[in-house]
Amino acid sequence: MASTCELHNHNQENLWSEVNLSHSNMSESTKPHHPPPQGKGEKSHGSDFSYVGIDAILEQMRRKAMKQGFELNIMVVGQSGLGKSTLMNTLFKSKVSRKSVQPDPEERIPKTIEIKSISHNIEEKGVRMKLTVIDTPGFGDQINNENCWQPIMKFINDQYEVYLQEEININRKKRIPDSRVHCCIYFIPPTGHCLRPLDVEFMRRLSKVVNIVPVIAKADTLTLEERDYFKQTIREELRANGIDVYPQKEFDEDPEDRVINDKIREMIPFAVVGSDHEYQVNGKRILGRKTKWGTIEVENIAHCEFAYLRDLLIRTHMQNIKDITGSIHYESYRVRRLNESNALFTTVSSDHVLQPKTNGQSEEQLGAPQANGVAAQHEALSHEM
Ligand SMILES: Nc1nc2c(ncn2[C@@H]2O[C@H](COP(=O)(O)OP(=O)(O)OP(=O)(O)O)[C@@H](O)[C@H]2O)c(=O)[nH]1
Ligand SMILES: [Mg+2]
Numbered sequence: 001m002a003s004t005c006e007l008h009n010h011n012q013e014n015l016w017s018e019v020n021l022s023h024s025n026m027s028e029s030t031k032p033h034h035p036p037p038q039g040k041g042e043k044s045h046g047s048d049f050s051y052v053g054i055d056a057i058l059e060q061m062r063r064k065a066m067k068q069g070f071e072l073n074i075m076v077v078g079q080s081g082l083g084k085s086t087l088m089n090t091l092f093k094s095k096v097s098r099k100s101v102q103p104d105p106e107e108r109i110p111k112t113i114e115i116k117s118i119s120h121n122i123e124e125k126g127v128r129m130k131l132t133v134i135d136t137p138g139f140g141d142q143i144n145n146e147n148c149w150q151p152i153m154k155f156i157n158d159q160y161e162v163y164l165q166e167e168i169n170i171n172r173k174k175r176i177p178d179s180r181v182h183c184c185i186y187f188i189p190p191t192g193h194c195l196r197p198l199d200v201e202f203m204r205r206l207s208k209v210v211n212i213v214p215v216i217a218k219a220d221t222l223t224l225e226e227r228d229y230f231k232q233t234i235r236e237e238l239r240a241n242g243i244d245v246y247p248q249k250e251f252d253e254d255p256e257d258r259v260i261n262d263k264i265r266e267m268i269p270f271a272v273v274g275s276d277h278e279y280q281v282n283g284k285r286i287l288g289r290k291t292k293w294g295t296i297e298v299e300n301i302a303h304c305e306f307a308y309l310r311d312l313l314i315r316t317h318m319q320n321i322k323d324i325t326g327s328i329h330y331e332s333y334r335v336r337r338l339n340e341s342n343a344l345f346t347t348v349s350s351d352h353v354l355q356p357k358t359n360g361q362s363e364e365q366l367g368a369p370q371a372n373g374v375a376a377q378h379e380a381l382s383h384e385m
Contacts, residue, residue: 069128071178072318073117073159077152077206078187079198080138082217085109087185087274088133091310092120093287094299109276112137115155117179131314134181140198149202156181156209160333167334182325183246183313184210187217188234188269192226195237203243209329211246211321213312214238219271219304220289220296227271234269247317251324264312270305273298 074091076084086109112135119132134155139148159180166176186203188195206212214234219227238245245268247261275289275298288295298306313321 066126066128068175069130070318071130071132072314072322073132073134073179073182074313075134075136075152075156075181075184075210076187077136077184077202078138078217079140079189080111082138082187082189083274084138084185084187084217085112085135086276087187087215087217087272087306088118088135089276090274090287090298090306091133092118092131093276093278094306094310115151132179139202145198148198149205153205153209156184156206157333160330161337163330164334164337180325180330181210183321184212185309186212186214188214190216190218190221190230192222192230194233200237200241200243203238203245204241207243207245209333211248211324211329212243213246213309214269215309216269216271218273220273220291222271231267231269231271235265246321246324248324251328267305267308270309270312272306272309273304274306 074088076088078084089109115134115136117132117134119130122129122131136152136155139145163176163178163180166172184206186199186206188199203212203214216222216227216230216234222230244250247264249258249261249265252258252261273289273296275287275296277288277290278285279288279290279295280286281288281295281297286295286297287299288297297303301307
């Protein structure tokens, strides 16, 4: 596996086998250890004249996907100091792209002060993937945390808007660059009690525009009993507040999906521990947190559920996460925007017919829509329901 890293400023053995996961929506090329597929014409069918060769489509799709590669954009959101930046470093340093990172034990993660995207180009068995993590500044430091979700919501909507403007262009690109947030990992403080109103409100708003995967941050601070109790309380509270987190029940495609996703829903929120420090344990180098009484291994499922989170995002549900982003979240943004633009267009055209132009005012100044029929101004739009 090889990987390279890019950084932009805007103003990772299948542990799922434990729960016997093999998602039906999983892309063929992402399935581990699949037998070498047979190419067109490679299969010998002898005198079987009834064989048409429809199954060769799988090989064609595999080749196409290999050429194009995959993209996944993950965002981390939560209160300040919960380990968001650390967990993203864990993701990049863990089995997703361990070879790419040079160990630097002295390096400390600074407080995140602006929304920042970091992309890694990862290649494994000929399959390329661009994994982008959008790190966000923690909230909750202010006395008044009202509307602290706005910058995050704006960022998510801005990415939908960029995609929409590209999509409706007459001369649109064959492949639209996708900066849409496919998944948002929401960090819950390890209080052990219940969700805070701020977390409820934040997740309620976010869940309507993006896939949310909630995690219990710094789970090493809770005992196993506290963890289980807290996880159950959070699930009940999410249900009571109508917060639909990923994988959403209503989007299960068939009974098989339902069985797999039900198992995940029973595990959510994942109790995670993050670290970007490597230690030597029993002759093996592991990512962990060293304490006086031992080392917490972040990739060991007996210690925490980081590996489950990583497998969900990358190994088993990546394609489904992206599909739901495109067909549900982006779609509702698109419909809303196009409806708004149509309404604006109708108002502008009727004003234009009934009233003569005011002195020296050009059509553009009157706010005429663009050639594609969608007005460029969208600041006022809030994709909140
Ligand atoms: N005990 C424990 N500490 C952690 C864990 N993850 C991170 N930390 C520590 O928590 C502190 C804050 O970590 P960051 O990753 O900077 O937290 P953040 O959420 O990005 O913080 P902001 O950027 O301020 O929002 C650091 O000292 C980390 O070493 C964890 O899983 N368990
Ligand atoms: Mg940070």
